[in-house]
Amino acid sequence: MSITTRKPVNYLNNKDILKEIHSSKNAYCSFLTPEDHRYDYIVDMPLATIEESLAHASKPEVIQEAKETRATRLSLEAGEKDSVSPDSIPVTDLVFRVMTWDHVPVAPKQPRKSDKKKTAKDIFEVESDIDELFADLEDTTTKAEVDDMVHVKVNFPPFQHFRVDNTNTYQCIGKSHWNGSLRDGEFSKDHGNITNKLARMYIMMCEKYAMKYNWRGYTYNDEMRNSAILQLTYVGLRFNEAKSANPFAYYTAAITNSFCRVLNTEKRNQNIRDDILEINGLNPSWSRQASSSTSYEE
DSSP states (O other): OOOOOOOOOOOOOHHHHHHHHHHHHHTTEEESSGGGGOOSEEEOOTTSOHHHHHHHHTSHHHHHHHHHHHHHHHHHHHOTTSOOOGGGSOGGGOOEEEEOOTTSOEEEOOOOSOOOOOOTTGGGOTTSOHHHHTGGGSOGGGGOEETTEEEOOOSSOOEEEEEEOTTSOEEEEEEESEESOTTTOEEOSSSOOOOHHHHHHHHHHHHHHHTSTTTTTOTTHHHHHHHHHHHHHHHGGGOOTTTOSOHHHHHHHHHHHHHHHHHHHHHHHHHHHHHHHHHTTOOOOHHHHHHHHHHHHO
């Protein structure tokens, strides 16, 4: 009697999502060599210059942490039997990712649509600016201003990669939102794209979330799911690896906000429709009648 084994199911996990986010961001980057896309430490100092960030990267404790990270990655690639010691890694092999806006051009600041303070109800309005809806999910450094100029808006926080040479000098080996060589290239924010696997992850997460018991009963469930997919394509690459290693929670928050926005919009439209029906002496929806009878009994 033969025993059939069930094929394992590959569920979404943070490791796979981080891998696809990294590959998608690389499509918008330019590196000195293909291997320079891997980094060992992220220097995230929003108010610091590149020189100050590199000075922070030169600290012994930072270099030791970068060596341990690189040793762990090399050990996993070589197998558990062949462990790599952090002390065997030279400093010249380490790659530091510095979060910086220095290579992003500036443009005139656009006037705000309205200075009105938004309420909780206004957050879920369809007409609301999509950027303001997800302001709490963005890195605040994307709003960096220089007098009356602001940096050109990009789809994820920009960065540069650096490696120290034999003369103990840091050399730039990679830039985000860059097309062409590091010396003769130019800034570009539209030449890349996300991977097909990451796009499928967006769709899978939205479909799984739409099947939850508290959402699947709505007649406009498809609209909720489509709106969530659209939002993920907009904010998906804004996940900052320097602040968290949990993109699944980040995406879930974006999906929840999108579902709630559609729900509140539909409720508002339904209330308007019920008010019009009652003004004209017609019966409103069953939801309005049920809520009215409940409040009357109380």
